[in-house]
Amino acid sequence: MPAKIQITEAYCVELEDIVSITEARRAFFSQPEPRARFTFQCSYSECMALNRRPSITAVNYASLPQDTYRAAHFRDPGVGHAPGCHWQGEEPAVSDQDLGGEATHKDREAKRKLHDFIDEFDPTAVKPKGGDGPSMNAGSEPAQGRGQGRSGVARGSSFSSRNRTSSFERLVEYYRNAHKDLPATEFFGLQLNVTGEGKMPLISYFPNISKATPESPNRVIHGGSRLEPRKGSGFMLWFIDRVDGKGVYLKVTNQEMDAYRFRGFFNSILAQEDADYFRVFGLGRLVLSDTGKSYRLEIEGLNHLTIFAAKKLQSKPEAQSLPRVESGV
Numbered sequence: 001m002p003a004k005i006q007i008t009e010a011y012c013v014e015l016e017d018i019v020s021i022t023e024a025r026r027a028f029f030s031q032p033e034p035r036a037r038f039t040f041q042c043s044y045s046e047c048m049a050l051n052r053r054p055s056i057t058a059v060n061y062a063s064l065p066q067d068t069y070r071a072a073h074f075r076d077p078g079v080g081h082a083p084g085c086h087w088q089g090e091e092p093a094v095s096d097q098d099l100g101g102e103a104t105h106k107d108r109e110a111k112r113k114l115h116d117f118i119d120e121f122d123p124t125a126v127k128p129k130g131g132d133g134p135s136m137n138a139g140s141e142p143a144q145g146r147g148q149g150r151s152g153v154a155r156g157s158s159f160s161s162r163n164r165t166s167s168f169e170r171l172v173e174y175y176r177n178a179h180k181d182l183p184a185t186e187f188f189g190l191q192l193n194v195t196g197e198g199k200m201p202l203i204s205y206f207p208n209i210s211k212a213t214p215e216s217p218n219r220v221i222h223g224g225s226r227l228e229p230r231k232g233s234g235f236m237l238w239f240i241d242r243v244d245g246k247g248v249y250l251k252v253t254n255q256e257m258d259a260y261r262f263r264g265f266f267n268s269i270l271a272q273e274d275a276d277y278f279r280v281f282g283l284g285r286l287v288l289s290d291t292g293k294s295y296r297l298e299i300e301g302l303n304h305l306t307i308f309a310a311k312k313l314q315s316k317p318e319a320q321s322l323p324r325v326e327s328g329v
């Protein structure tokens, strides 16, 4: 059965850039409060040339990503697109003649069930403009006079590469959704091509901290962690699980946080007082600390880190907006 193509990016009017839903969320939470919602339009160049650009609905991006919540995604009302808009098509049918045979076939079938999927992840690429996200000055002032909307259009025309990304957060979102929404057999069958390394099972690229090994090349190491009381703008998280009997921590210095334009995103997440623990996804490797008593998860930068507040038992309704702590419980 043909599946409609899922919108994986949209033009954000306020950010003046084409963004994925996770980039929109990071930018949204980096605004000072009260935070303004964004407006999204179809990123197809001919749709953007229309007087009335087709609008795209963004779901859940204005909610903090919780460990169990339904992930944010774009939804296309399907109204007013230019003829030939590539987002209006259907995913090509999966055929047995596809290169790679059975494994590829299973990989395709499973991915078609998701809002977004990724075939190739490039951990080395930097976004155009040398930035680390959509062009936005931490939301403190309206984007102006930068004239970067055009470069966004150019990016958006690369429709054929929509399932390749260098966005770490989008990769993590895809992994979490797939884990949650697909039966185990299909989830385990997912393949990921990592630029510079080649194809591997998605789960091999995402070792849980308990299975992480210090000799391993960079991987998305993830697991539950506890936050040390914060003193400055930086923070430190200790993983709950150990490696070789040693504790593992992740440290983000004050300087790193101060220099990061989306620090508001991390601050909002870490400020959730009702969290029982924080689930960390960091792309990097384990390095023995100077004392030799613990390991440090070394990541290249804050774009290779994402954090989710987690609760032990509770699963909240997904429709809720900003899950802010009001009761202090």
Ligand SMILES: [Zn+2]
Binding pocket: 042, 043, 044, 047, 054, 081, 082, 085, 086, 087
């Ligand atoms: Zn369109």
